[in-house]
Amino acid sequence: MKHMHKQENLSKNQQIVLDYIEKVNEPIKAYSILHNVQKKGIKAPLQVYRALDKLVEIGKIHKIESRNAFVACKNSNCQISKATAFSICESCEEVSEISDSKLSKYLKNFQDKAGMKFNKYNLEFFGLCKKCSVK
Amino acid sequence: MKHMHKQENLSKNQQIVLDYIEKVNEPIKAYSILHNVQKKGIKAPLQVYRALDKLVEIGKIHKIESRNAFVACKNSNCQISKATAFSICESCEEVSEISDSKLSKYLKNFQDKAGMKFNKYNLEFFGLCKKCSVK
DNA sequence: GTGTTAATTGTTATAATATAACATTGTGTA
DNA sequence: TACACAATGTTATATTATAACAATTAACAC
Numbered sequence: 001m002k003h004m005h006k007q008e009n010l011s012k013n014q015q016i017v018l019d020y021i022e023k024v025n026e027p028i029k030a031y032s033i034l035h036n037v038q039k040k041g042i043k044a045p046l047q048v049y050r051a052l053d054k055l056v057e058i059g060k061i062h063k064i065e066s067r068n069a070f071v072a073c074k075n076s077n078c079q080i081s082k083a084t085a086f087s088i089c090e091s092c093e094e095v096s097e098i099s100d101s102k103l104s105k106y107l108k109n110f111q112d113k114a115g116m117k118f119n120k121y122n123l124e125f126f127g128l129c130k131k132c133s134v135k
Numbered sequence: 136m137k138h139m140h141k142q143e144n145l146s147k148n149q150q151i152v153l154d155y156i157e158k159v160n161e162p163i164k165a166y167s168i169l170h171n172v173q174k175k176g177i178k179a180p181l182q183v184y185r186a187l188d189k190l191v192e193i194g195k196i197h198k199i200e201s202r203n204a205f206v207a208c209k210n211s212n213c214q215i216s217k218a219t220a221f222s223i224c225e226s227c228e229e230v231s232e233i234s235d236s237k238l239s240k241y242l243k244n245f246q247d248k249a250g251m252k253f254n255k256y257n258l259e260f261f262g263l264c265k266k267c268s269v270k
Numbered sequence: 271g272t273g274t275t276a277a278t279t280g281t282t283a284t285a286a287t288a289t290a291a292c293a294t295t296g297t298g299t300a
Numbered sequence: 301t302a303c304a305c306a307a308t309g310t311t312a313t314a315t316t317a318t319a320a321c322a323a324t325t326a327a328c329a330c
Contacts, residue, residue, distance in 0.1 A: 011296090011307055030287070044310065049288065054307095065200035066257065068287065068316095087247050098247055106241060110260070112222050112233055118262035122201065125245070127253035146278060146326095165316070179281065184317065189278095203287095203316065 010060075016040045017051035018072070021061055027069035027095045056081055064088070064095055066124050075099045083108060085123040091132035098125070144193075151175045152186035153207070156196055162204035162230045191216055199223070199230055201259050210234050218243060220258040226267035233260070 010018060016037050021028060034048045042048060052070055055061040059081040061070050066088065073081075074097040085098040085107075107121050145153065151172050156163060169183045177183060187205055190196040194216040196205050201223065208216070209232040220233040220242075242256050 013308075045288070046290095046310085047308075050307080065259075087249070087251050087253070089251075096247070096249065096251075100245075100247070103245065107258075110235075110238065112231070112235070112260070114222070114231065114265060116222050116224070116260075116262055116264055117268065118222065118260040120261040121258065122261075123242075123256065123258045124200075125247070125251075125253040126255040126257075127251055129251055130249065133252065148279075180317070181281085181319095182279075185278080 011051075011054075013042060013047055014051045014054055016042060017048060018055055018060055021055075021070060022072045025072065027064050027067055027071040027093075029069050033070070062086075062097070064124070065122060066126075067093070067095070069095075071095060071097070073097070082120040084121070085125070087125045087127070087129075089129035089132055090126050091128055094129050098123075146186075146189075148177060148182055149186045149189050151177060152183060153190055153195055156190075156205060157207045160207065162199050162202055162206040162228075164202075164204050168205070197221075197232070199259070200257060201261075202228070202230070204230075206230060206232070208232070217255040219256070220260070222260045222262065222264075224264035224267055225261050226263055229264050233258075 017033060020033055020037050030045065030048050030052060033052075034042065034045055037048070052061070052063075056063055056070075059073055061072050062081055062084050063070055064086060083104050085100070085103060087096045087098055088094075103123075107123065110118070110121075112118075152168060155168055155172050165180065165183050165187060168187075169177065169180055172183070187196070187198075191198055191205070194208055196207050197216055197219050198205055199221060218239050220235070220238060222231045222233055223229075242258065245253070245256075247253075
């Protein structure tokens with residue numbers, strides 16, 4: 001088949017960035033990533049942003065829009081970054097990816113009144129996590 | 136009964152910024168607001184951002200996080216910006232605020248598995264609007 | 271009125287986030 | 301091989317947002 005580049009393998013920079021994001025295991029900002037992978041040879045913001053773009057596109061990571069931060073995907077079932085939900089603690093900034101099949105089913109099937117067909121959504125819940133709510 | 140002013144509690148800059156956002160009636164970026172209200176005496180980004188912060192806080196406008204843009208609230212029932220949902224056309228960038236009581240009820244009552252209590256959420260749907268989907 | 275306090279404003283400077291442009295190198299495959 | 305496209309390297313710049321601090325105005329008790 002012509003021109004089928006499956007991309008099951010990540011490029012060097014993509015792998016470096018993904019490895020770091022998976023290691024820290026919490027949302028991290030682009031320039032923080034940059035500072036931490038400079039020893040691996042990545043020198044410029046654009047190298048990071050290009051890797052991030054690709055990793056978001058293939059669903060390996062997600063962007064937490066309200067925080068301009070990136071986090072590794074924890075679900076095996078959102079491999080194309082098209083149905084994401086997060087809980088965010090407004091005190092400690094802890095972020096968890098929500099994996100709730102009822103919720104995702106509900107949102108995937110949601111139809112707005114204008115009849116618009118959606119192919120993607122992102123949902124961010126805010127509140128206090130258990131730790132912070134007892135303080 | 137006292138005379139009813141339009142927005143009794145807003146300050147001068149807040150009113151200028153809100154008037155402009157309501158006039159354009161679509162999501163608009165902070166620096167675009169700045170350029171368009173300079174004739175009203177607002178000169179610096181910070182004056183715009185301070186007004187935006189306040190207007191978001193009191194629910195007069197919402198921020199479209201994925202676009203870094205601000206839009207006037209269309210619902211009378213989200214006056215504190217705590218339960219927002221939007222549909223976004225990825226082609227023409229048209230944004231509509233979704234007002235669906237079933238959806239908002241569902242999300243308000245959503246409980247995550249960690250037992251975290253939410254006080255706020257923001258949901259952004261992406262797709263093609265009717266116009267763009269027939270092109 | 272005066273005094274007090276908080277909110278708002280004005281201003282300059284700078285931080286933080288992200289992309290443009292273009293030359294070069296790597297990779298898969300016909 | 302040659303081609304197409306993905307990825308890289310690099311410099312510069314655009315875009316979005318906040319820090320710091322002084323001055324002014326609004327709300328309100330006395």
